[in-house]
Each structure stands twice: as structure tokens, then as C-alpha cells.
Amino acid sequence: MNKLAWFYFPACLAWRQLIFDRSKLVAAICGVLFACVLVFMQLGFKDSLYASAASAPVKLNGDLFLMHKQSEAMWRPIQFKRSELMRVLGNPAVAEVYPLYLGLAPFKNIQTQVKRTLMVYGFDPDSLIFNIDEIKSKQVELRLKDTVLFDEYSRPEFGPVRQLLEADQNVTEINDYKVNIVGLFRMGVSFAADGNVITSDLNFMRIFPRRDSSDIDMGVIKLHPGASAKQVEAELKSQLNEFVNIFTYEELLKYEKDYWANTAPIGFIFGFGTVMGWVVGLVIVYQILFTDIANHRNEFATLKAMGYEHSYFIRLVFASAFFLAVLGFIPGYLLSVGLYHLAESQMYMPMPMLLSKIITVFMFILSMCVMAGLLAIRKLKDANPADMF
Amino acid sequence: MSTVIDVEHLDFSFGSGALTQPVLKDITLSIHKGEIVLITGPSGSGKTTFLTIIGGLRQAFHGSVKVLDQQFINSSEPVKVKIRQQIGYIFQQHNLLKSLTALQNVSMTLEMGNTLTEQQRRDRSAEMLIAVGLGDRLDYKPGQLSGGQLQRVSIARALVGQPKIILADEPTASLDKQSGYEAVSLLKQLAKESQTTILLVTHDYRILDIADRVVELEDGVIKKV
Incomplete structure (x- = not known):
């Protein structure tokens, strides 16, 4: 019970505060959703690039391959x-x-x-x-x-x-x-x-x-x-x-992929796009958490006066960040699935929605929200119970 | 009778150096268990500052402040947090969490202790709300309650944890005469039943009659006990 309560109570309050203001919640979810779709598309294009770069060698039927160095x-x-x-x-x-x-x-x-x-x-x-x-x-x-x-x-x-x-x-x-x-x-x-x-x-x-x-x-x-x-x-x-390179089948695929990932700037461009998506999402979530803390300053100060520890509010902020990550990820994922299909049908590029990619993007979004939470908890210091009287 | 609050030679000032502004000067006061003490005085007399020091919300450095046998002068945050949990607070504004229902607001006090089950917390909070006459308003949010009702919810919140001390800062300031008096009488009645000490700051002279003792503070000095 004790261990559960340690996170359950602040999470419960975080959830109630989140769903209390619906319009702000929707705005927050849109922010996370935006970052989520951005990261999904960037990673999708990047993987698609690597996959399509190797589409010709994949279809080659040989054991070893010779190329000029x-x-x-x-x-x-x-x-x-x-x-x-x-x-x-x-x-x-x-x-x-x-x-x-x-x-x-x-x-x-x-x-x-x-x-x-x-x-x-x-x-x-x-x-x-x-x-x-x-x-x-x-x-x-x-x-x-x-x-x-x-x-x-x-x-x-x-x-x-x-x-x-x-x-x-x-x-x-x-x-x-x-x-x-x-x-x-x-x-x-x-x-x-x-x-x-x-x-x-x-x-x-x-x-x-x-x-x-x-x-x-x-x-x-x-x-x-x-x-x-x-x-x-x-x-x-x-x-x-x-002056010749000799490759096995796997080495040839790797050689082609590495070219697009490292030699060509395209790998870098999508990597950069992914990071930018992360940063934009971070700023949005940070803004939301920050104003949320500012708006609830009095309530937090009251709870502090009642004897709640500072760490309770840190857990509360991270719980909010976690909820935002999950709530934004779900519609972001669904929208991305649609966009992947659109890209496949319109641009003729292979864009499979793999489980590994879903997990990667979720981790990405979660780390983004946690980082935003880390930045926002500074604001908690403003909740001073002595000011409540 | 045991002493719950024991203050000796307390000095407190805001600012430092040339800007030092003394607020409390050589205050000595002790309050017994179950006593209801009102502190009055003009604005700026230091009565709210005194209350926040007793409540462990402000750090004082000179003199002696013992609350529930715990010295507050130069004490650490965890010590103060522990004492705060045994104190019920009633604020000038109700300061309820607006995203929670009346019942959930009252339960917040019990969630800290973490010794009760969900059902026990609910039952005790509901009982307390019934005791303050809000049995039919359990699932209302603060936005749907009147000023008097809100202050009664915050009284329930302060009392539900069975605190040894209640600290109240101008609890009637935002209420009209009748609901203000009702709220304070209710507070007195419930506190007397459970032998809770009440320290109440006010300059509302209409409620002086509920007190066992009135302390008048002026310019940081106790003028009359």
C-alpha cells in the first residue's frame, strides 16, 4: 500500500487537475500529438530511405558481389x-x-x-x-x-x-x-x-x-x-x-545503407528533423506544465501548509508529464498510421509501421515529457505556504 | 492542563542590514490543550506572521517556539513538515482545490497519513462533511458552492485529520455576518468535542465571544492578554 500510494495519490490529483480544464487539456494533447507525428514521419522517411536504398540489392540473387573500391x-x-x-x-x-x-x-x-x-x-x-x-x-x-x-x-x-x-x-x-x-x-x-x-x-x-x-x-x-x-x-x-571491394549479401546491404546514413546528407537531415520535433514538443509540454504549476500555485501552497512534502509535487508534475505523453501519443500514433498509408500510396515509398518504431517513438515522447517536467519543477519553488496567509 | 504551544521571547524581523523591519518583539505566550485563543490587532501588527511561525511555515531564529513539544527555532524542513501534518489550517480564502469535489478535498488531508483504506477515507470525510451540514453537497466542486459552504468545507478539511491544533487566519473575512458567525460557531463546537486547540487571527469583533482568551497584538508587541 505504501509503495503504491507513493505514486498513486499524486498521480490521481494530477489526473483530476488535467481533466478539469478540458480546453487546456486538448491544447496540451495537440502539442504532444504534433511532436509525435513529426518524429514518426521523420523516422518513417529515414527508415524508408534506408529500405528503398537497398531495394535493388535486396532483389539481387548472389552470394558475393564485386564493386570498384x-x-x-x-x-x-x-x-x-x-x-x-x-x-x-x-x-x-x-x-x-x-x-x-x-x-x-x-x-x-x-x-x-x-x-x-x-x-x-x-x-x-x-x-x-x-x-x-x-x-x-x-x-x-x-x-x-x-x-x-x-x-x-x-x-x-x-x-x-x-x-x-x-x-x-x-x-x-x-x-x-x-x-x-x-x-x-x-x-x-x-x-x-x-x-x-x-x-x-x-x-x-x-x-x-x-x-x-x-x-x-x-x-x-x-x-x-x-x-x-x-x-x-x-x-x-x-x-x-x-581496387575491388568484395561483399557478402549482408555487407552489400550495409554498405548501401551506410552510404545514405553517413556519406549522403539525407540521413543527417532526417536525424536533425527528429531532434527538432523533440525540441518543439519539449517547449510545448514545458509551457503547459509551467503554466499549470503557476495556475495551481495557491493550491500547492495550501497542500504544503497542510503538511505535504515538496517531493509530492515533483511526483505530481511527472505524473502530469506521463499522462500528457500517453494521451498525446495515442492519437499521434493513429494519425501517423494514416499518414504512413498516405505516403505509401502517394509517394511509392515503403513505410511500414513496425513495433520497434512504435516503441522508439513512445520512448522519445516520454523522454521529451520527462525533460519538460524536469525543467518545469523549478516553478514549484514559487508555491510558498507562508504567502497563503 | 498540558501546554500545546509555548512561545518565549520570540523576535522576528523581515529584511536584513539597514532594511531590517522588526515585526515581532519579545513575544511570550503559552496556549493549553483545548483552548480557543483569538489574536486581534490592527493591520501590520504582525499577527499573521505570528501564525505562520506557529504553523511552521516561516522560519524564526531568535527566542523559543515550541509546538507540540517540538522546537521550531532553527529547525529543519522535515521536522516542520511533520508538525504541519498535525495542524489543521483554515485560510482567509477557502483555498480548496477547484478540480476536486468537496469530498475529495476533505480526503486530501487523510491521504497524507496513508494509514486508512480508500473506503475509510471516504467514510470519514463524508462524516465530517455531514457534521458541517454539507451532507447533500459531497460531490459538488468548489465552483458550485457558496462562500459560506466553501468555508465549511475547508473547516471539515482542517478537522478531518483530528489535528491537535487548528490555525485559522481571518476565516470570516470573505463571509457575511451570519454565515461567518455560523462557520466559527461550528468550528468551536467541533473543536470542543475533540479537545482541539484553536488559534484564530481576526479583526472581526463580531466573533470575539467564541474565545476563551483574546490576545491583542500591536506593532509586534502583546498589548493585552
């Missing part, structure tokens, strides 16, 4: 010689190697003729380096001259390609070169590219006439079943020239 990320690769990739075949654990060509090029919207840059992937259609069923089923079509597959998850600015294909309008230009869209697949956009197109290695050279098929952007290595990727990676590191 100077390549910062997949979307701005430095070419290296195809022969370097072929040397990998010298390792007995390696089953197959395939080159991957990457290039950014303008794609002409079939309807509006407006050109917009997207990412073009060139690969050997006989290989199965993309783990996407629609690509595997279009192997035959991709072998033909001037054929491409279009990513259905590309931004809508590229035109309603599915409807156009159904209406037999499948001719467009990529890099001012005429191509036929022979099908669709689903991969997803990233911050680097608004859309994706996949084509054969031969067609890739036709689209990019200045590229040479012996200069590749990435190498995809498949090992014999049972071979340890880690061990082969170590062996290859000592055998290959020092």
Missing part, C-alpha cells in the same frame, strides 16, 4: 574490367559469375514526352541474378533487340505504363534510343532513382553507346552449394587486385 554506392558506380570478375572463376568454390551494368538515363514519358531520369540495369538474361519472378518469366523477350522491362513501382511521372501497355503503346525512348517495353516487374524506387528499367546486357550497350561491355559496374558471384561465403570472400580478397 571507388564506388560510393550502387547508384553512382565506377567501372572496372570484366576480366577482374572472370579471375574469380579461378576459385574452386565459385560456380558462376555474371556482370551487372548500371546507368542513369532519361526515360521519355509516352504520354507527355517529358523526360525523367531513371536507373537502367543491364544483365545477362540467361542468368538468374534478379530474384523477381516477372523478370525470370520474361527471359525470352529480353533476349530480343531493344526490349526492356519497366518497374511498376516507379513514380507516376513516368506515365501510366501498365495502361499504355494494355493499349499497345509500348514504344518509348531511353537515352534517346528507341526501345519496346515488353513487360512490367516490381522493385521500388529509391532516393537515387525515381524509377527502374531492366534490359539485357546487349541492349544496355545499345542504350549507352559509349559504354564498353568489358567495363562492368558490378559483379555477381554464385558459389557451389555448401561453400561458405565468408571463407570464399577471404580467399578472394587475397587473390584479387586491391
Whole structure:
């Protein structure tokens, strides 16, 4: 009973005081809600950025990957010689190697003729380096001259390609070169590219006439079943020239994510936005708690005269902060779920509402309210019982 | 009869250095258990300051102030808080918590002790409110009660903890003659039943007759006992 009462009584009074003034409570909840939505959106965009940055490598089907050491990320690769990739075949654990060509090029919207840059992937259609069923089923079509597959998850600015294909309008230009869209697949956009197109290695050279098929952007290595990727990676590191990086699947994902988190300023921008949301929320909650204490100064002084200890009021302020955190978080969470859906449907960015994110944001909001409480308790000193007479 | 409040040679002043303003000078006064003492005097005579020192709300440094056998001169905050819990306060304004009902306001006194169950607190608070004639107003909030009713709630709040001492500061100041007199009579009646000492500051001469003793204070000096 004693332990319970220690927090129960001040919490009870805090709650009664909060619900007494409804309009002020609503204003307070709106403040927390605002901070909550802000933090949810910033974290959502950030996670979505990392997820989409890795959307292309996620779909790659390989055990090890080769990239030039100077390549910062997949979307701005430095070419290296195809022969370097072929040397990998010298390792007995390696089953197959395939080159991957990457290039950014303008794609002409079939309807509006407006050109917009997207990412073009060139690969050997006989290989199965993309783990996407629609690509595997279009192997035959991709072998033909001037054929491409279009990513259905590309931004809508590229035109309603599915409807156009159904209406037999499948001719467009990529890099001012005429191509036929022979099908669709689903991969997803990233911050680097608004859309994706996949084509054969031969067609890739036709689209990019200045590229040479012996200069590749990435190498995809498949090992014999049972071979340890880690061990082969170590062996290859000592055998290959020092100008290439070799990654396992997980390392490649991490490399891509780290680029967006650290090298590109975008990770910082969202981190900054999150902190700003925290600060704005802090100021709002602080203001509310502060004026609340000021308004109840006489009541607190009366209770002090009656024999209530100073710590009772500190607990009361923190209880108010806790209630505000919870009351603001619940509508903030619901609103964010709606906004996440909106972002997914309007911006074609993956924004899943994960439990870990919900917990993170709640902790964030709670720490914000506790901090506001810490700042506001100074005001309690104004409640001097001797002034009550 | 035992002495509940024992004050000897109490000096108190506001400010320091050249701005020192003496408020109480060499006050000696003792009050017995169950006694009702009124302190009167013009504004600025120091009677409210005296009350706050007795209540452990203001720190005095010179002389001796013993309340319930506890020395208040140069005492620590926890000591004073402990004594405060055994004192009931009635203020000039009712000073009730406006977000709580009458019953919850009265219960606030009992929540401190933390020896009773929720039900016991409710029952005792309700009993007390019935005793002050507000049995039908238990769940009203301060905004819905009249001035006289509010002061009666605050009397109930002061008495419900069965304090040994009640300190009251101009309890009738915000009331009209009749409700003021009723409130004070009620206070006297309930206090006499439980042998509670009352120290009441007032310059309302209409209520002097409830006192066992009247102390007149002027310019910080006791003029007449």
C-alpha cells in the first residue's frame, strides 16, 4: 500500500487537475500529438530511405558481389574490367559469375514526352541474378533487340505504363534510343532513382553507346552449394587486385545503407528533423506544465501548509508529464498510421509501421515529457505556504 | 492542563542590514490543550506572521517556539513538515482545490497519513462533511458552492485529520455576518468535542465571544492578554 500510494495519490490529483480544464487539456494533447507525428514521419522517411536504398540489392540473387573500391554506392558506380570478375572463376568454390551494368538515363514519358531520369540495369538474361519472378518469366523477350522491362513501382511521372501497355503503346525512348517495353516487374524506387528499367546486357550497350561491355559496374558471384561465403570472400580478397571491394549479401546491404546514413546528407537531415520535433514538443509540454504549476500555485501552497512534502509535487508534475505523453501519443500514433498509408500510396515509398518504431517513438515522447517536467519543477519553488496567509 | 504551544521571547524581523523591519518583539505566550485563543490587532501588527511561525511555515531564529513539544527555532524542513501534518489550517480564502469535489478535498488531508483504506477515507470525510451540514453537497466542486459552504468545507478539511491544533487566519473575512458567525460557531463546537486547540487571527469583533482568551497584538508587541 505504501509503495503504491507513493505514486498513486499524486498521480490521481494530477489526473483530476488535467481533466478539469478540458480546453487546456486538448491544447496540451495537440502539442504532444504534433511532436509525435513529426518524429514518426521523420523516422518513417529515414527508415524508408534506408529500405528503398537497398531495394535493388535486396532483389539481387548472389552470394558475393564485386564493386570498384571507388564506388560510393550502387547508384553512382565506377567501372572496372570484366576480366577482374572472370579471375574469380579461378576459385574452386565459385560456380558462376555474371556482370551487372548500371546507368542513369532519361526515360521519355509516352504520354507527355517529358523526360525523367531513371536507373537502367543491364544483365545477362540467361542468368538468374534478379530474384523477381516477372523478370525470370520474361527471359525470352529480353533476349530480343531493344526490349526492356519497366518497374511498376516507379513514380507516376513516368506515365501510366501498365495502361499504355494494355493499349499497345509500348514504344518509348531511353537515352534517346528507341526501345519496346515488353513487360512490367516490381522493385521500388529509391532516393537515387525515381524509377527502374531492366534490359539485357546487349541492349544496355545499345542504350549507352559509349559504354564498353568489358567495363562492368558490378559483379555477381554464385558459389557451389555448401561453400561458405565468408571463407570464399577471404580467399578472394587475397587473390584479387586491391581496387575491388568484395561483399557478402549482408555487407552489400550495409554498405548501401551506410552510404545514405553517413556519406549522403539525407540521413543527417532526417536525424536533425527528429531532434527538432523533440525540441518543439519539449517547449510545448514545458509551457503547459509551467503554466499549470503557476495556475495551481495557491493550491500547492495550501497542500504544503497542510503538511505535504515538496517531493509530492515533483511526483505530481511527472505524473502530469506521463499522462500528457500517453494521451498525446495515442492519437499521434493513429494519425501517423494514416499518414504512413498516405505516403505509401502517394509517394511509392515503403513505410511500414513496425513495433520497434512504435516503441522508439513512445520512448522519445516520454523522454521529451520527462525533460519538460524536469525543467518545469523549478516553478514549484514559487508555491510558498507562508504567502497563503 | 498540558501546554500545546509555548512561545518565549520570540523576535522576528523581515529584511536584513539597514532594511531590517522588526515585526515581532519579545513575544511570550503559552496556549493549553483545548483552548480557543483569538489574536486581534490592527493591520501590520504582525499577527499573521505570528501564525505562520506557529504553523511552521516561516522560519524564526531568535527566542523559543515550541509546538507540540517540538522546537521550531532553527529547525529543519522535515521536522516542520511533520508538525504541519498535525495542524489543521483554515485560510482567509477557502483555498480548496477547484478540480476536486468537496469530498475529495476533505480526503486530501487523510491521504497524507496513508494509514486508512480508500473506503475509510471516504467514510470519514463524508462524516465530517455531514457534521458541517454539507451532507447533500459531497460531490459538488468548489465552483458550485457558496462562500459560506466553501468555508465549511475547508473547516471539515482542517478537522478531518483530528489535528491537535487548528490555525485559522481571518476565516470570516470573505463571509457575511451570519454565515461567518455560523462557520466559527461550528468550528468551536467541533473543536470542543475533540479537545482541539484553536488559534484564530481576526479583526472581526463580531466573533470575539467564541474565545476563551483574546490576545491583542500591536506593532509586534502583546498589548493585552
